[in-house]
Amino acid sequence: MSTRMSFQVALNFEDGITRFIECRPDETVAEASYKARINIPLDCRDGACGTCKSLCESGSYDGGDYIEEALSDDEATSGYCLPCQMTPQSDLVLRIPSSSLAAKTGAAAHTATVAGIKQHSATTVEFTLDVDERDALDFLPGQYVNIVVPGTDQTRSYSFSSGPDQRQICFLMRIVPGGAMSGYLTERARVGDRLEFTGPMGSFYLRELTRPALLLAGGTGLAPLLSMLERMTQQPPAHPVHLLYGVTTDQDLVHLDTLEDYAEVIPGLTFDHCVADPSSTARNKGFVTGLMDTDTLHEGEVDVYLCGPPAMVEAVRGHIASLGVTPASFHYEKFTPAAVRQTAEAA
Structure with missing residues (x-):
């Protein structure tokens, strides 16, 4: 077990607000949350009611003591946990089943x-x-x-x-x-x-990579994927990661040199790009869907991260469905020029 004095726990609420707390390995996540004046759902405090049940998307922990009615074995195997009982063994990311407003907190x-x-x-x-x-x-x-x-x-x-x-x-x-x-x-x-x-x-963020990943960017939707790649330089993936980057015209292409640099330092990272404009000088003309097949999707054993304008997001979702493939997880974010965002995921 780690000897760290405390771990960082990210609490991601249903409205997309994320708050970070410090939690010692000898205290429960619920205790640390309330100490930080963040009132996550809580009732019995002894693992009997399941009110605080949350999904742990990253990290390791001791689940503590609880009864089957509060958390079934299947739920525990799927990553669900009880913050009133769990103690961290590493940094954690938890999806909390309430809004930040209900937890009496908000965006920093x-x-x-x-x-x-x-x-x-x-x-x-x-x-x-x-x-x-x-x-x-x-x-x-x-x-x-x-x-x-x-x-x-x-x-x-x-x-x-x-x-x-x-x-x-x-x-x-x-x-x-x-x-x-x-x-x-x-x-x-x-x-x-x-x-x-x-x-x-936002709920569009990098989860723990336990299988191959496919990252797809449309235009400046490349930004969050660059953030994910930077994290991978600190925590190298154990599985292949492939990035597809699509833009409308040649002048929309940015950071190709940055992607080259990341490909040199992140094990298993490959990338390709395409330009929709028929007069482009790019090797691949068209849309990212033209670069995707069942092999790219690892026959479904893949985590997909997609960020781009609504039309692109819908086109990719439709293309994947037409291939008869259901990814193990599918996280996407749509954006518009007015910066209205929609984030979603499909398991």
Whole structure:
């Protein structure tokens, strides 16, 4: 057993809000949550009612003592646990069956300074932030934050393209003519500007990789996948990981060199890309669905992570169904230019 003084536990609520707590190996997750003033569902506190039943998506723990009526053997085998009884043996990620509001908590607020702005092309810009009290910001690779557009009362949602352990945080944004954040970043933004944001949020994040994985990105949907790859440099996968990246035109392609770098350091990582524009100079013209077959999906023994615009997400889902394959897990996030997000998953 680890001799660490405490472990980090990510509590992901039904509304997508994630809060992080520290939990000692000799205390239950419920005890640590309440000590942090986060009221996760709880009733009996002795493993008899099942009110606190949650799904552990990553990490190891001692499940403690409980009765069959509270948690069946099948549920325990599937990763369900009772926070009122479990004690951590590593960092954990738990899906909590309530909203953050019900738990009397909410998204954390942060402030930051613009450290860099890079316009890759007429369609894509990347910006980097130095966060005040960086150690107070934790997130799961794949999650996003809501950023207040300077000079307005509007917010926009952007996924981290950087990893949780990197000191600066980065985001990729598609430039939308007339867009509030697009106008700010391309016309007014300067290094040293101050920004406010809340988060992390979202149920689209990297789970523990226990089988091959297929990552699919459409346009700036590459951002959360870059965050996932950065985590894999810290925790190398034991199974193959393949990434497919599709864009509309050649100028939309960004970070191909970064993907090459990741492929050199992450065991088993391969990637390919395609461009929809028939006049593209890319080797593969068309959509990511043209690069997917039953072998790519490992006959269903695969975890799929997909981030892109709604049309792409629906096309990929339809293509997978047409192949007669049901992935072991399917996590996806849709985004629109107005930054309205929809996250979902299918086992």
